[in-house]
Amino acid sequence: MLRLLITFFLQVLPAPCAGAFKERPSERTSFKKCYERGDFPIALEHDTKGNKIAWKVEIERLDYHHYLPLFFEGLSETSHPYEFFARQGVHDMMEHGGGKVLPVIPQLIIPVKKALNTRNIKVICTTLKALQHLVVAGDMIGEALVPYYRQILPILNIFKNRNINSGDGIDYSQQKRENVGDLIQETLEALERRGGADAFINIKYMVPTYESCMLN
Numbered sequence: 001m002l003r004l005l006i007t008f009f010l011q012v013l014p015a016p017c018a019g020a021f022k023e024r025p026s027e028r029t030s031f032k033k034c035y036e037r038g039d040f041p042i043a044l045e046h047d048t049k050g051n052k053i054a055w056k057v058e059i060e061r062l063d064y065h066h067y068l069p070l071f072f073e074g075l076s077e078t079s080h081p082y083e084f085f086a087r088q089g090v091h092d093m094m095e096h097g098g099g100k101v102l103p104v105i106p107q108l109i110i111p112v113k114k115a116l117n118t119r120n121i122k123v124i125c126t127t128l129k130a131l132q133h134l135v136v137a138g139d140m141i142g143e144a145l146v147p148y149y150r151q152i153l154p155i156l157n158i159f160k161n162r163n164i165n166s167g168d169g170i171d172y173s174q175q176k177r178e179n180v181g182d183l184i185q186e187t188l189e190a191l192e193r194r195g196g197a198d199a200f201i202n203i204k205y206m207v208p209t210y211e212s213c214m215l216n
Helices: 002-010 030-037 064-076 082-100 102-117 121-135 141-152 154-159 180-194 199-206
Strands: 042-047 050-055
Touching: 030 064, 030 082, 042 082, 050 082, 064 082, 064 102, 064 121, 082 102, 082 121, 102 121, 102 141, 102 154, 121 141, 121 154, 121 180, 141 154, 141 180, 141 199, 154 180, 154 199, 180 199
Parallel strands: none
Antiparallel strands: 042 050
């Protein structure tokens, strides 16, 4: 009996699942609250190419310190119309922002981190596309993001090798640019190219398997 008890207590139990890829519920965003109150100067417009945002004011005249962080926070949304307005609003504002985007970078980090931390594949892909647009939206933006790599790159390290394998079928995720592993690689390369001399070493510290795209 004693031997059975010793054997029972000494047996190696399997490690519990860490849940690194498990989705986290996102909290109610300020973007959703503002949209429901009608605080945004936007409306939904339909044309032959699909849906788009109809801005009620010139985008260049918007207060970027107020609106751009709110739209970035909306990237965590997954239901219509919130996710559409947030995604399209982010890209519209960066397209027309010019020098207004750079000063707002510190306010964008927490919304980006929260969106990535949802671990929702669709949200991650949407956020990665926004990051890729962000680094080319103006001069010095890539360099300005380097100090924040420790906040935004951990999730990229977790999902970097999580490519979708569709077997012999057509990988529709690639056609829609929703293969998270490929998007992460593209994003890291964009950060390195636009991040200046210190970008690669800081990316490598957070994502050890990343290899420089500038040395080839």
